Amino acid sequence: MENMQIIGLFLILFVLIFYIYWIRFTQKQVGAKAKEDDGVQAFDVIVKGVYSPNVISAKVGKPVRINFLRQENSECSRFVIFSDFNIRKELPENETVSIEFTPEKAGEYLFTCDMGMYQGKLIVK
Numbered sequence: 001m002e003n004m005q006i007i008g009l010f011l012i013l014f015v016l017i018f019y020i021y022w023i024r025f026t027q028k029q030v031g032a033k034a035k036e037d038d039g040v041q042a043f044d045v046i047v048k049g050v051y052s053p054n055v056i057s058a059k060v061g062k063p064v065r066i067n068f069l070r071q072e073n074s075e076c077s078r079f080v081i082f083s084d085f086n087i088r089k090e091l092p093e094n095e096t097v098s099i100e101f102t103p104e105k106a107g108e109y110l111f112t113c114d115m116g117m118y119q120g121k122l123i124v125k
């Protein structure tokens with residue numbers, strides 16, 4: 001009986017570690033490029049478990065438009081935040097929400113959900 005419990009515990013631990021690993025490493029899509037849309041650097045980001053893509057690259061001084069489409073009803077991902085640009089926007093389910101701003105300085109800017117579980121990065125060069 002005790003052995004079974006220990007095996008069960010290890011199994012749960014293993015599944016948890018695997019789950020964290022899967023979230024962290026499988027969805028990495030580095031450096032998604034913009035599609036040009038009359039002078040605007042446009043990106044499509046799907047919100048479903050993660051931001052996909054979760055790394056996007058843009059050029060400095062040119063407007064950026066990120067079209068978010070949230071394909072889930074998890075409360076966690078309901079808002080997206082670009083803290084460096086003072087942006088916090090609600091993402092209604094299955095509705096495209098566009099966020100536009102112009103990064104005036106090169107750097108790396110995070111975008112996250114309210115609690116920071118969902119993370120994406122905008123790289124500006």
Ligand SMILES: [Cu+2]
Binds near residue numbers: 075113114115117118
């Ligand atoms: Cu969250």
